[in-house]
Amino acid sequence: xxxxxxxxxxxxxxxxxxxxxxxxxxxxxxxxxxxxxxxxxxxxxxxxxxxxxxxxxxxxxxxxxxxxxxxxxxxxxxxxxxxxxxxxxxxxxxxxxxxxxxxxxxxxxxxxxxxxxxxxxxxxxxxxxxxxxxxxxxxxxxxxxxxxxxxxxxxxxxxxxxxxxxxxxxxxxxxxxxxxxxxxxxxxxxxxxxxxxxxxxxxxxxxxxxxxxxxxxxxxxxxxxxxxxxxxxxxxxxxxxxxxxxxxxxxxxxxxxxxxxxxxxxxxxxxxxxxxxxxxxxxxxxxxxxxxxxxxxxxxxxxxxxxxxxxxxxxxxxxxxxxxxxxxxxxxxxxxxxxxxxxxxxxxxxxxxxxxxxxxxxxxxxxxxxxxxxxxxxxxxxxxxxx
Numbered sequence: 001x002x003x004x005x006x007x008x009x010x011x012x013x014x015x016x017x018x019x020x021x022x023x024x025x026x027x028x029x030x031x032x033x034x035x036x037x038x039x040x041x042x043x044x045x046x047x048x049x050x051x052x053x054x055x056x057x058x059x060x061x062x063x064x065x066x067x068x069x070x071x072x073x074x075x076x077x078x079x080x081x082x083x084x085x086x087x088x089x090x091x092x093x094x095x096x097x098x099x100x101x102x103x104x105x106x107x108x109x110x111x112x113x114x115x116x117x118x119x120x121x122x123x124x125x126x127x128x129x130x131x132x133x134x135x136x137x138x139x140x141x142x143x144x145x146x147x148x149x150x151x152x153x154x155x156x157x158x159x160x161x162x163x164x165x166x167x168x169x170x171x172x173x174x175x176x177x178x179x180x181x182x183x184x185x186x187x188x189x190x191x192x193x194x195x196x197x198x199x200x201x202x203x204x205x206x207x208x209x210x211x212x213x214x215x216x217x218x219x220x221x222x223x224x225x226x227x228x229x230x231x232x233x234x235x236x237x238x239x240x241x242x243x244x245x246x247x248x249x250x251x252x253x254x255x256x257x258x259x260x261x262x263x264x265x266x267x268x269x270x271x272x273x274x275x276x277x278x279x280x281x282x283x284x285x286x287x288x289x290x291x292x293x294x295x296x297x298x299x300x301x302x303x304x305x306x307x308x309x310x311x312x313x314x315x316x317x318x319x320x321x322x323x324x325x326x327x328x329x330x331x332x333x334x335x336x337x338x339x340x341x342x343x344x345x346x347x348x349x350x351x352x353x354x355x356x357x358x359x360x361x362x363x364x365x366x367x368x369x370x371x372x373x374x375x376x377x378x379x380x381x382x383x384x385x386x387x
Contacts, residue, residue: 034119034120034121035120036108036109036117036118036119036120037068037083037117037118037119037120037126038108038109038110038213038214038215039066039099039110039214039215039216039217051103054185057101057132057199057217057219058101058111059186060132060186060188060197060199061101061133061189061190061197061199062100062101062133063098063099063100063101063132063133063134063190064098064099064112064130064131064132064133064134064199064217064219065085065096065097065098065099065131065132065134066084066085066096066097066114066128066129066130066217067082067084067085067094067097067128067129067130067151068083068084068085068097068118068126068127068128068129068151068215069082069083069126069127069150069151070083070121070125070126070127070208071124071125071150072121072123072124073123073124073125073208074123079148080148080149080150082094083118083126084096084097084114084118084128085097085151088144088146088147089147090147091143091144091145091146091147091149092143092144093141093142093143093144093162094141094142094143095141096130096131096134096141096142097114097115098114098115098134099112099113099114099130100112100113120211121208122209123208123209124208125205125206125207126205126206126207126208126211126215127150127152127203127204127206128151128203128204128205128206128215128217129142129152129153129200129202129203129204130200130201130217130219131161131198131199131201132198132200132201132219133189133190133196133197133198133199134190135190135196137193137196138196138198139164139167139168140162140163140168140198140200140222141163142160142161143159143161144159145158145159145160146158151203152203153202153203154258154260155259155260156203158260159260160258160259160260161222161257161258162256162257162258162259163256163257164256165256166282167254167255167257167282168198168254168255168256168257169253169254169282169283170195170223170253170310170311171194171195172253172286172287172288172289172309173187173188173192173195173309174290174307174308175187175188175308175309176290176305176306176307176308177292178292179243179290179294179304179305179306180305181297181301181302181303181304181305182305183305183308184305184308195309196310197223197310198221198222198223199220200222200259201218201219202217202218202220204216204217222259222276222277222352222353223311223313223352224310224312224313224351224352224353224354224355224356225310225311225355225356226248226288226307226309226310226311226350226356227305227307227308227355227357227358228246228248228305228307228308228322228357228359229303229304229305229306229357229358229359230243230246230296230306230324230326230360230361231296231297231301231302231303231359231360231361231362232296232297232298232299232361232362232363233299233361233363234299235363235364235366236299236328236362236363236364237298237299238330239328239329239330240295240328240329240330241295241296241326241327241328241362242293242294242295242296242326242327243290243293243296243304243306243324243325243326244291244292244293244325244326244327244336245289245290245291245324246289246290246307246322246324247287247288247289247290247322247323248287248288248289248307248320248321248323249286249287249288249320249323250317250319250320250343251314251316251320251343252279252281252317253286253312254279254280254281254282254283254312255278255279255280255312256277256278257276257277257278258276259276260276261274261276262274262275262276262352273349273351275313275314275351276313276352277312277313277314277352279312279313279315288307288309288311289307290306290307294306303361311356312350313349313350313351313352314349314350315348315349316343316347316348316349316350317344318344320342320343321341321342321343322340322341322343322358323338323339323340323341324338324339324360325337325338325339326339326362328362328364346358
């Protein structure tokens with residue numbers, strides 16, 4: 001049985017979306033009341049957020065946790081103030097302040113609301129950073145490198161986003177419990193339980209005077225995502241091909257994370273990537289699985305997605321494999337098939353922030369017959385004379 005697959009990988013960039021139409025830019029001579037600090041996707045965005053757009057955070061999650069510090073520009077004795085999130089009284093992790101997406105914009109804070117509005121200090125500088133979603137199942141936190149440390153990009157001053165031991169363990173959630181012809185993309189949420197699409201934002205520094213109307217937070221996925229599709233070749237258009245199960249076993253399901261370790265260098269060929277994750281096995285029975293009965297489209301139709309799961313960034317273990325069971329029915333005859341594929345034949349590594357596709361096309365050779373005949377072996381004739 002011959003089969004072919006095509007591997008594609010694409011960086012999955014993600015922007016966090018929110019807006020606040022109440023806030024306006026302040027000038028140095030502005031004597032109006034202080035403005036509340038709000039959060040948004042783009043400062044120039046004229047309309048409110050849209051939960052149907054996959055470049056908006058609210059498409060994936062309706063919460064994020066924000067950290068923010070300010071430092072006075074006029075009082076050198078004034079310590080760092082923790083405007084959002086716990087105070088760094090010592091090095092270590094802190095909880096952030098929860099922002100929740102509003103389907104109807106809050107009159108003061110806009111799309112992303114938090115408790116107790118904070119107001120801009122015109123004679124101070126601010127730094128912000130965030131992660132999503134806010135959930136008890138999300139062990140990610142922002143870690144300060146020292147007491148009185150300001151918020152900064154991971155590794156810039158020793159601060160970091162971390163998941164500490166025993167790490168984050170994936171359950172094996174598959175969005176394609178019922179196979180579809182399209183990638184679902186979202187569904188790894190607090191509401192759905194199971195695996196979480198964990199994200200972190202870039203740091204955003206803002207001056208108290210001349211700040212953006214809203215603080216723009218740009219999020220990225222920090223896990224990897226794997227998609228597996230099946231289609232049939234034209235040779236099978238006269239047959240019915242039914243996928244009965246697809247399983248992937250042997251992957252690491254647990255990991256600890258330090259964003260400061262992550263590195264991506266596009267100047268090399270291929271790009272040089274260092275993962276922020278350290279992967280290990282928590283459950284040897286960890287499996288990504290589809291169990292159902294899906295008839296494939298004709299060769300001119302769309303393939304079906306059977307696995308769409310978050311995976312731990314890792315070097316693929318040699319023991320990791322995919323097993324697919326399917327049935328080919330032609331007329332009144334049906335035959336079952338089992339196909340095994342070592343994942344290392346497709347990928348060497350799963351990296352943070354990448355979306356991977358493994359596409360199978362079932363293209364068997366037809367069993368054909370030809371027939372020849374072995375001629376009689378002539379023997380030396382025996383001659384007889386009849387008298």
